[in-house]
Amino acid sequence: MVQIVFYLFILLTLGSAFGVLLTRNVLYAAFFLLLTLLGVAGLFVLAGADFLAVSQIMIYVGGVLVLIIFGVMLTHTKDAGQTDFTRPNYVLTRHRGWLWALVVAGGIFSVLYSALVRANFVLFGREPFFESTVDTIGRQLMTEFVVPFEIAGVLLLVALIGASTLAASSRPDR
Amino acid sequence: MQPTQAPIQIPEVIQLIDLKYYLIISTALFVIGIIGVLTRRNAIIIFMSIELMLNSVNLLLIAFSSYRSDPTGQVFVFFIMAVAAAEVAVGLAIIVMIYRNTRSIDVGLLNKLKW
Numbered sequence: 001m002v003q004i005v006f007y008l009f010i011l012l013t014l015g016s017a018f019g020v021l022l023t024r025n026v027l028y029a030a031f032f033l034l035l036t037l038l039g040v041a042g043l044f045v046l047a048g049a050d051f052l053a054v055s056q057i058m059i060y061v062g063g064v065l066v067l068i069i070f071g072v073m074l075t076h077t078k079d080a081g082q083t084d085f086t087r088p089n090y091v092l093t094r095h096r097g098w099l100w101a102l103v104v105a106g107g108i109f110s111v112l113y114s115a116l117v118r119a120n121f122v123l124f125g126r127e128p129f130f131e132s133t134v135d136t137i138g139r140q141l142m143t144e145f146v147v148p149f150e151i152a153g154v155l156l157l158v159a160l161i162g163a164s165t166l167a168a169s170s171r172p173d174r
Numbered sequence: 175m176q177p178t179q180a181p182i183q184i185p186e187v188i189q190l191i192d193l194k195y196y197l198i199i200s201t202a203l204f205v206i207g208i209i210g211v212l213t214r215r216n217a218i219i220i221f222m223s224i225e226l227m228l229n230s231v232n233l234l235l236i237a238f239s240s241y242r243s244d245p246t247g248q249v250f251v252f253f254i255m256a257v258a259a260a261e262v263a264v265g266l267a268i269i270v271m272i273y274r275n276t277r278s279i280d281v282g283l284l285n286k287l288k289w
Binding site for chain 2: 003010013014017021044047048060064098100102106113116121133136140141148149152155156158162167
């Protein structure tokens with residue numbers, strides 16, 4: 001039963017990731033990205049990380065994806081003149097050098113795959129448990145990793161200020 | 175492991191599903207992200223591909239952390255998510271600025287630094 005759900009989530013994740021890769025419409029790509037993120041959240045749950053699955057849905061689906069869709073809206077252009085540099089977004093066109101991308105990606109995949117197949121991972125424990133990880137994560141965030149936690153907060157503040165300064169800077173001649 | 179210590183436990187699901195599946199999925203997701211970054215010309219779709227790569231790394235970290243029953247990896251994933259959110263905010267602001275200046279978000283137009 002769990003395996004079937006797992007395979008369904010794999011199918012959802014990888015299929016919609018290919019959708020992001022292959023679709024021509026930017027908005028459809030954003031929707032496919034939504035499905036991919038949901039599938040990854042499901043895989044998080046199946047790996048026993050319930051807290052991170054919820055934060056994945058809240059941060060990515062609730063924040064990042066909304067930002068991306070806003071970006072799509074703000075940069076919508078009505079089929080500007082197609083020069084040689086701005087062909088429509090086909091993946092497989094002649095002048096694009098897609099072959100090199102496939103070669104690079106296939107090479108990386110085969111190297112990683114052969115390394116992973118040869119690696120010998122040993123299971124640590126044998127006894128199942130149903131404990132939530134929220135407790136340990138919260139305790140570690142507040143004790144052991146409190147400095148990185150604060151730095152992440154400062155980073156988010158800096159990104160917030162920087163993003164609003166960048167996007168809102170309107171010169172008087174515009 | 176000392177005998178007084180409680181036995182290290184891993185989630186039940188991880189025993190049903192081999193770790194190898196997680197490794198292969200995250201590798202495939204990362205490679206799809208690489209193809210997207212290398213072939214697409216729309217800056218926003220390149221962005222989405224970067225998000226796919228970040229997600230694949232998160233998946234790998236979570237799989238290993240629950241496989242080793244060590245929640246430190248999940249804390250690390252938490253920080254990666256925070257940094258990814260900051261990256262998306264700044265990156266989309268930059269893309270909007272590029273659109274304001276060139277009326278396009280095609281990365282093929284930004285070839286001034288190309289030699």
